Amino acid sequence: xxxxxxxxxxxxxxxxxxxxxxxxxxxxxxxxxxxxxxxxxxxxxxxxxxxxxxxxxxxxxxxxxxxxxxxxxxxxxxxxxxxxxxxxxxxxxxxxxxxxxxxxxxxxxxxxxxxxxxxxxxxxxxxxxxxxxxxxxxxxxxxxxxxxxxxxxxxxxxxxxxxxxxxxxxxxxxxxxxxxxxxxxxxxxxxxxxxxxxxxxxxxxxxxxxxxxxxxxxxxxxxxxxxxxxxxxxxxxxxxxxxxxxxxxxxxxxxxxxxxxxxxxxxxxxxxxxxxxxxxxxxxxxxxxxxxxxxxxxxxxxxxxx
Amino acid sequence: xxxxxxxxxxxxxxxxxxxxxxxxxxxxxxxxxxxxxxxxxxxxxxxxxxxxxxxxxxxxxxxxxxxxxxxxxxxxxxxxxxxxxxxxxxxxxxxxxxxxxxxxxxxxxxxxxxxxxxxxxxxxxxxxxxxxxxxxxxxxxxxxxxxxxxxxxxxxxxxxxxxxxxxxxxxxxxxxxxxxxxxxxxxxxxxxxxxxxxxxxxxxxxxxxxxxxxxxxxxxxxxxxxxxxxxxxxxxxxxxxxxxxxxxxxxxxxxxxxxxxxxxxxxxxxxxxxxxxxxxxxxxxxxxxxxxxxxxxxxxxxxxxxxxxxxxxxxxxxxxxxxxxxxxxxxxxxxxxxxxxxxxxxxxxxxxxxxxxxxxxxxxxxxxxxxxxxxxxxxxxxxxxxxxxxxxxxxxxxxxxxxxxxxxxxxxxxxxxxxxxxxxxxxxxxxxxxxxxxxxxxxxxxxxxxxxxxxxxxxxxxxxxxxxxxxxxxxxxxxxxxxxxxxxxxxxxxxxxxxxxxxxxxxxxxxxxxxxxxxxxxxxxxxxxxxxxxxxx
Numbered sequence: 048x049x050x051x052x053x054x055x056x057x058x059x060x061x062x063x064x065x066x067x068x069x070x071x072x073x074x075x076x077x078x079x080x081x082x083x084x085x086x087x088x089x090x091x092x093x094x095x096x097x098x099x100x101x102x103x104x105x106x107x108x109x110x111x112x113x114x115x116x117x118x119x120x121x122x123x124x125x126x127x128x129x130x131x132x133x134x135x136x137x138x139x140x141x142x143x144x145x146x147x148x149x150x151x152x153x154x155x156x157x158x159x160x161x162x163x164x165x166x167x168x169x170x171x172x173x174x175x176x177x178x179x180x181x182x183x184x185x186x187x188x189x190x191x192x193x194x195x196x197x198x199x200x201x202x203x204x205x206x207x208x209x210x211x212x213x214x215x216x217x218x219x220x221x222x223x224x225x226x227x228x229x230x231x232x233x234x235x236x237x238x239x240x241x242x243x244x245x246x247x248x249x250x251x252x253x254x255x256x257x258x259x260x261x262x263x264x265x266x267x268x269x270x271x272x273x274x275x276x277x278x279x280x281x282x283x284x285x286x287x288x289x290x291x292x293x294x295x296x297x298x299x300x301x302x303x304x305x306x307x308x309x310x311x312x313x314x315x316x317x318x319x320x321x322x323x324x325x326x327x328x329x330x331x332x333x334x335x336x337x338x339x340x341x342x343x344x345x346x347x348x349x350x351x352x353x
Numbered sequence: 354x355x356x357x358x359x360x361x362x363x364x365x366x367x368x369x370x371x372x373x374x375x376x377x378x379x380x381x382x383x384x385x386x387x388x389x390x391x392x393x394x395x396x397x398x399x400x401x402x403x404x405x406x407x408x409x410x411x412x413x414x415x416x417x418x419x420x421x422x423x424x425x426x427x428x429x430x431x432x433x434x435x436x437x438x439x440x441x442x443x444x445x446x447x448x449x450x451x452x453x454x455x456x457x458x459x460x461x462x463x464x465x466x467x468x469x470x471x472x473x474x475x476x477x478x479x480x481x482x483x484x485x486x487x488x489x490x491x492x493x494x495x496x497x498x499x500x501x502x503x504x505x506x507x508x509x510x511x512x513x514x515x516x517x518x519x520x521x522x523x524x525x526x527x528x529x530x531x532x533x534x535x536x537x538x539x540x541x542x543x544x545x546x547x548x549x550x551x552x553x554x555x556x557x558x559x560x561x562x563x564x565x566x567x568x569x570x571x572x573x574x575x576x577x578x579x580x581x582x583x584x585x586x587x588x589x590x591x592x593x594x595x596x597x598x599x600x601x602x603x604x605x606x607x608x609x610x611x612x613x614x615x616x617x618x619x620x621x622x623x624x625x626x627x628x629x630x631x632x633x634x635x636x637x638x639x640x641x642x643x644x645x646x647x648x649x650x651x652x653x654x655x656x657x658x659x660x661x662x663x664x665x666x667x668x669x670x671x672x673x674x675x676x677x678x679x680x681x682x683x684x685x686x687x688x689x690x691x692x693x694x695x696x697x698x699x700x701x702x703x704x705x706x707x708x709x710x711x712x713x714x715x716x717x718x719x720x721x722x723x724x725x726x727x728x729x730x731x732x733x734x735x736x737x738x739x740x741x742x743x744x745x746x747x748x749x750x751x752x753x754x755x756x757x758x759x760x761x762x763x764x765x766x767x768x769x770x771x772x773x774x775x776x777x778x779x780x781x782x783x784x785x786x787x788x789x790x791x792x793x794x795x796x797x798x799x800x801x802x803x804x805x806x807x808x809x810x811x812x813x814x815x816x817x818x819x820x821x822x823x824x825x826x827x828x829x830x831x832x833x834x835x836x837x838x839x840x841x842x843x844x845x846x847x848x849x850x851x852x853x854x855x856x857x858x859x860x861x862x863x864x865x866x867x868x869x870x871x872x873x874x875x876x877x878x879x880x881x882x883x884x885x886x887x888x889x890x
Contacts, residue, residue: 076378237720243699244678245737245787246707259724 081341088337095331099144106138111293118307121316128320130304139295140324146290147297148331150211151277157215158276159269162222167253169223170230181227184220192217193282200288210289214279218272225268229261236260263342270339274332281328297324363430364534364567365391365414370427370437372409372418372591383409383422385591393534394565398582398599400572400614402802403773406591411537411571415452416444431535449476453528457540459520463512469523470508477531488530495526498563499556518549522556529560536561538570542577546665546829547873554580554875555886573802575614576875579603580882587611599879613804615877620807620836622659622814624854631656631823632677632791636686639676646672647683647847654791654840659817659824661838661855663831663870669847670827674793677825678712690791708738711784715796717776721768727754727779728764734786753782757812774805781812785820794826798833810837831874835859843867 078086098105107126108114112134119129127136169177187195199213233239234257242256283289284298292299304321311318367389373380384406391397391414399407409422416429416436429436431452436444453476456462463472473495474488483491489508496504499522512520521541528536538557542550558581561568570581578585578599585602587594587610595608606612632654639647647669654660662670675681677688679699688695690709696702714720721730731750735741741749751761757778768776777797784792794813798806814837816822828834834841834855841858843850845866851858863871872888875881 237714237716238722240680241712241714241720241783244680244707244712245734246699246702246704247737255725256722260722 077345084337085341088334088341091330091334092338095144095148095334098141099148102141102145106135106141108135108138110139110142110295112138118317120314121320127323128317130300136300136304136320136323139300140297140327142295143297143300143324144327146294147277147280147284147328150207150290151273151280154211154215154218154276154280155269155273157211158218158272159222159265160219161215162219162224163226163258163265164253165219166223166226167230167257168249170227170234170257171249171252173231173234177227180223184223187217187220188224193279196279196283197286197288200283205288205291207290207294210280210283214276214283218276218279222265222268222272225264226261229264230257233257233260267339267343270335270342274335277328278332297328300324362392363390364393364395364432365389366430367410367414368428368430370410370413370429371425372406372413372422373425374409374419374422376421380423383591384413386427387588387591387593389414389586391535391567391569393567395584396561396568396570396582398570398572398578398585399588400575400578400585401588401594402573402804404590405588407571407573407588408539410588411539411569412454414535414569415448415454415537417448450480450482450531451533452535452537453531453533455521455524455528455536455538455541457543459524459541460512460517462524463520465512468509468511469515473508473523473527473530476527480531482531492526492530495529495560496523498560499523499526500552501526516549518545518553521545521553525553525557525560529564529566532564532566534567536566536568538568538572538581540572543572543574547831547875548665548869550577550875551873551882551885554882557581558882574875575803576877576881579877579879580875587614603877603879620810622837622839624839624856625658628656628658630654631691632825633689634673634677634686635689637673637676637688638684638686639672639681640684641672641681645684645847647676649686650844650847650849652842652849652852654823654825656790656823657817657821658839659826659837660840660842661826661828661834662842662844663828663834664844665829665870667846668844670844671795672847673844674712674795674825674827677793678710704738708787709790710793711787711789711791712793712795713777713780713784713797716800717773717780718768720780721776721783723768725767726764727766727771730768730779731782731786734783738787749786753786756785756816757782758808773801774808777801777805777809778812781809781816785816789822791823791825794824796828797826799828799830806833813837831871843870 114125114129114133114135117129117131117133119125119133121128125135125137127140130136130139165180169180196213196217200209203209203213239252239256242252247256280289281296281298281301284296285302287299287302289298290296301321301324307317307320308322309318367387369386369388370384371382371386372384374383375381387406387410389397389410399411401407409419412419413424413429416431416439418424424437427437431447436447463469470489470492473492474483474485477483477488477491478485482488492508493504496507501507501519501522507515507519507523515523525536525541541557542553545553554577560566568581570578572578582599584596585599586596587602587608589610594610595602595606597607602611603615606615630653632652634650634652637647637650638645650669650673652660652662652673662673664670672681676683679695679697679702682697690706695706699707728750731753732746735746735749750764754760754763759775759778759782763771763775763779768779771779780797797813798809801809810833813824817824824837826834826838838855840853841855842852843858843864843866850866851864858867859871861868872885
């Protein structure tokens with residue numbers, strides 16, 4: 048037989064030990080095995096983020112800068128022409144990335160803050176707080192959210208702050224449901240009991256013991272939720288109660304130039320103009336879904352066929 | 354049967370088998386060239402620690418590899434057919450027909466939506482070995498042979514309607530139904546209580562003998578394998594250590610490693626002098642909702658000693674621990690620690706009262722947050738109870754790591770980067786970090802291999818001596834009790850059956866339940882089961 052150590056030592060004990068790896072090496076390995084859809088999605092998201100952050104650098108003109116010629120055709124001066132009062136559409140699309148995406152990100156964060164915290168609290172408590180919150184969420188979810196948002200916005204007025212708060216509260220219901228569902232599986236683990244026995248407060252247990260272990264599904268949900276929030280904002284803007292002029296925003300840009308689509312039979316480019324912001328919305332949504340799909344597949348634990 | 358018996362003498366012949374498993378982005382060898390020969394009607398015991406490759410080898414005897422594994426070399430001859438080279442669709446003609454499998458967890462292996470008898474007879478009917486009415490009649494006979502209660506009607510029940518031990522026997526009947534040439538038993542009694550284990554072992558042993566079926570019995574429990582097997586093969590790290598006929602293997606093992614496996618059970622603690630009780634449980638009643646689980650429990654734990662609480666599942670031993678920690682407030686009675694009454698509810702206890710009582714769990718895997726490093730796991734109680742920070746905390750963590758015989762290289766590891774025994778040691782260090790006086794050990798060694806168990810038990814005893822700790826040691830394993838306890842409490846159905854100094858409890862006369870429990874513990878004697886059954890009849 049081979050000469051293996053027969054003297055037992057705890058430090059030398061072998062088993063199915065995973066190799067020690069840092070976050071970055073693991074990320075690199077995962078990325079190198081990612082499908083092209085995920086890489087494409089990541090690239091698109093990256094481009095959007097750069098455009099949004101450095102909008103004033105990339106945009107040839109100002110956000111609300113008005114030129115004398117409204118409805119100008121596509122030209123070297125105005126790449127996608129101008130809108131109904133003569134603002135450069137290309138510049139407004141770049142600023143729109145900042146506004147629409149920025150507000151959507153802020154809203155999603157707020158939704159996760161509210162829904163996540165309450166969901167965790169409900170999962171830990173499992174008695175009257177859970178009942179109270181869950182039933183309240185049921186009530187909110189029973190009302191169609193777009194219509195509810197319309198009602199609330201017309202009551203409180205369409206400011207950016209109101210928009211963010213209202214959509215965040217409405218969307219936090221879904222986040223609450225998900226957080227509670229995944230957290231109840233972690234709450235019953237021995238390490239949570241050990242923390243309770245130690246005498247840790249609820250805040251510590253939520254932040255340190257439970258949250259890190261339910262992150263993967265929450266991150267995936269964040270991507271999807273962001274898409275919904277983003278589409279809701281665009282829809283509200285299209286209906287005229289969302290982001291108000293002169294702030295550039297893709298939803299209202301579609302609405303403002305919608306009539307141009309009639310001219311497609313005379314000038315194809317003019318007909319395409321209202322579709323550009325719509326396409327920007329669609330592309331980002333698809334890109335995020337690609338990434339989320341990949342991420343969900345990775346975290347679901349389904350082994351790829353070798 | 355006769356024509357079959359005339360064929361090749363060796364039912365299974367595995368030559369130089371190599372199997373690899375895929376993990377951590379690369380292929381690792383699991384079985385490194387093992388030979389195995391099994392004759393018709395022979396029972397082979399495969400033993401080894403976890404990671405030894407015993408389950409992989411057992412399944413490979415059926416030509417099956419688990420997902421993520423591949424056969425890279427060697428051959429598996431079943432009556433001369435090389436299973437390793439067959440496609441799955443061809444191998445399926447053998448599975449459930451000529452060869453069957455009994456899994457460790459019967460509860461997880463049955464389909465909850467079908468009646469037991471339909472599942473028992475499914476493969477025999479599918480392979481047209483018997484027609485449905487014959488198969489059902491045969492299944493009932495098998496149930497009877499396996500000593501199941503109401504063999505005529507038990508098959509009409511659903512899996513959740515019978516107990517774990519019964520389910521395991523139904524699974525054996527299922528494996529027997531097509532009258533296979535080979536059955537692979539994969540730790541079939543590991544999840545069972547000792548008293549149930551005796552029944553299941555007896556039933557399996559008899560039925561395998563009756564039908565002259567060859568079997569591979571995979572287990573880590575030497576005493577169990579001694580009852581079942583004709584030959585024993587010892588595996589380690591995917592290599593064969595040695596193989597011999599059971600009696601010969603038990604009396605004269607050749608290899609050092611086998612000897613060390615055999616010697617684990619010889620650990621025994623010297624009794625300590627009785628001191629004043631540190632913890633006294635007085636007349637405790639407790640319930641989960643309306644279901645009462647503890648009835649008038651009294652336990653006294655002397656300072657500096659180890660009190661073992663023994664009992665089978667459902668005996669209330671873990672509930673007792675929950676009451677002591679305050680997780681489950683008792684209905685009546687009181688708990689006194691150092692003469693002072695502890696508040697019932699955890700929330701009403703002071704930080705100091707929480708600090709002096711610490712707990713170590715059975716499953717070290719779930720007792721540690723998988724996202725925290727060893728530094729965070731051990732450091733938190735130091736910071737929380739003792740207000741240690743920065744360098745002081747770091748030094749203390751290293752000191753604690755040394756106390757549990759690990760060193761500084763482990764400080765940045767995550768639980769997934771530790772082996773089973775190391776994980777349990779980190780849990781011990783976390784308990785020690787609080788500087789406690791009293792530690793509740795809830796089945797701390799039952800998920801570990803024997804050699805690792807021995808290491809943990811020795812560590813606990815050494816720490817007890819050095820730090821004057823008191824342990825309440827909950828276990829179902831009598832050999833562990835022998836090894837480390839001073840006092841023993843026997844529990845059954847939520848009541849204390851017997852308690853006292855170890856030597857008293859373990860020497861007759863016993864109350865009926867203690868007698869049953871003690872006599873059910875398998876011994877390293879191949880005749881133990883036969884003698885026991887003779888005596889009980």
